[in-house]
Amino acid sequence: MSNEKLQERLKDSRVLVTGGAGFLGSEVVRQLSSFGASVTVLDDLSSGKGEYVGGLANVKLVRGDVCDTDIVARIVKDHEFLIHMAALPFIPDSYYYPDRFFRVNTTGTLTVMWEAIKAECVRRAVHISTSEVYGSAKYVPMDEDHPTLPQSTYAVSKLAADRAVFTMHKEHNFPAVIIRPFNAYGPNLTQPYIVPEIALQLLTSNGHIRLGNIESSRDFTYVSDTARGMIAALVAEKAIGETINLGSGRATKIKELAFIMASILGKKVAIEVDASRLRPYDVDTLACDNRKALKLLNWKPEIPLEEGLRKTLEWISKSKISFKLPFRGWPATYYRNLSYKP
Numbered sequence: 001m002s003n004e005k006l007q008e009r010l011k012d013s014r015v016l017v018t019g020g021a022g023f024l025g026s027e028v029v030r031q032l033s034s035f036g037a038s039v040t041v042l043d044d045l046s047s048g049k050g051e052y053v054g055g056l057a058n059v060k061l062v063r064g065d066v067c068d069t070d071i072v073a074r075i076v077k078d079h080e081f082l083i084h085m086a087a088l089p090f091i092p093d094s095y096y097y098p099d100r101f102f103r104v105n106t107t108g109t110l111t112v113m114w115e116a117i118k119a120e121c122v123r124r125a126v127h128i129s130t131s132e133v134y135g136s137a138k139y140v141p142m143d144e145d146h147p148t149l150p151q152s153t154y155a156v157s158k159l160a161a162d163r164a165v166f167t168m169h170k171e172h173n174f175p176a177v178i179i180r181p182f183n184a185y186g187p188n189l190t191q192p193y194i195v196p197e198i199a200l201q202l203l204t205s206n207g208h209i210r211l212g213n214i215e216s217s218r219d220f221t222y223v224s225d226t227a228r229g230m231i232a233a234l235v236a237e238k239a240i241g242e243t244i245n246l247g248s249g250r251a252t253k254i255k256e257l258a259f260i261m262a263s264i265l266g267k268k269v270a271i272e273v274d275a276s277r278l279r280p281y282d283v284d285t286l287a288c289d290n291r292k293a294l295k296l297l298n299w300k301p302e303i304p305l306e307e308g309l310r311k312t313l314e315w316i317s318k319s320k321i322s323f324k325l326p327f328r329g330w331p332a333t334y335y336r337n338l339s340y341k342p
């Protein structure tokens with residue numbers, strides 16, 4: 001769907017974006033603001049940053065928890081559109097904080113959707129799920145009928161939310177759409193995902209980097225493309241009740257990703273596989289079949305991987321990013337801080 005069409009449909013509308021101060025959320029909010037929508041961001045700023053949405057026209061940030069029924073009920077009632085993307089998204093954290101992941105990702109979603117249903121003002125709700133609900137590819141590319149066999153506690157918490165939104169849509173005739181994005185990357189990162197991980201290592205070394213499973217493949221989609229698809233789901237006529245993938249359609253091995261990023265930076269890369277970085281029960285391959293998004297949302301990715309990575313590396317080089325839990329290997333670091341030792 002073209003930006004002109006989105007602007008025509010969303011100008012002067014009131015949109016609530018949960019998690020809108022985060023990586024993907026801030027791009028969604030930036031685009032909505034540029035279309036002339038009035039946007040309320042509900043975010044507890046646990047990983048999101050106020051400055052990512054500060055200064056945007058007609059954007060109001062409310063700091064709050066999506067599990068807080070009172071605040072959600074108070075805010076949702078003034079909005080005709082809702083994009084729900086507040087979540088704990090970093091898979092390795094879910095190994096150690098499973099209850100928190102279910103509280104925010106699953107119960108938080110039930111709270112937001114139920115209050116939106118009761119408010120009777122929301123004309124369209126877009127729930128942001130994830131490609132991780134599929135687990136490793138049984139076939140490629142992966143369409144929306146691919147079996148859902150999640151391989152992390154994060155993915156299970158997201159799948160529970162994804163299916164609950166679908167059943168709530170059926171039970172209450174609630175106009176909801178479920179979007180399953182594949183791996184997004186770009187500026188305004190908040191989590192130590194693989195792209196910033198490789199970038200930070202490349203930028204601070206002579207090219208010798210340490211990674212986990214470099215043979216696994218992911219479908220990397222530039223953040224502005226992913227965000228535009230999420231927004232299109234707010235207005236596309238035939239999207240209600242549908243589950244729709246958003247991904248570039250190109251699967252890239254992690255080692256290939258590192259080579260492309262190193263060549264953009266003009267560095268020679270030597271990758272050492274660090275066994276302590278291998279994730280348990282890791283997903284081997286995610287590769288998106290995006291034909292349904294083209295059909296229902298008129299959505300196609302526009303930014304090729306090399307161009308998107310160049311923009312991302314520029315942003316990372318300029319920004320002083322740091323993550324709350326910098327990656328130092330899984331078990332030893334995390335278990336030390338837990339009272340329960342698995």
Ligand SMILES: NC(=O)c1ccc[n+]([C@@H]2O[C@H](COP(=O)([O-])OP(=O)(O)OC[C@H]3O[C@@H](n4cnc5c(N)ncnc54)[C@H](O)[C@@H]3O)[C@@H](O)[C@H]2O)c1
Nearest residue numbers: 019022023024044046047048065066086087130183184190
């Ligand atoms: N980044 C990806 O590649 C990707 C891929 C598939 C799906 N997703 C989904 O997209 C959404 C956004 O992910 P992201 O990568 O931008 O991560 P992010 O951490 O930047 O965004 C999550 C946002 O939610 C907020 N938040 C967390 N807990 C909250 C709570 N209890 N109440 C209110 N706000 C809360 C955070 O502060 C943050 O701003 C998530 O739902 C994630 O599951 C992301």
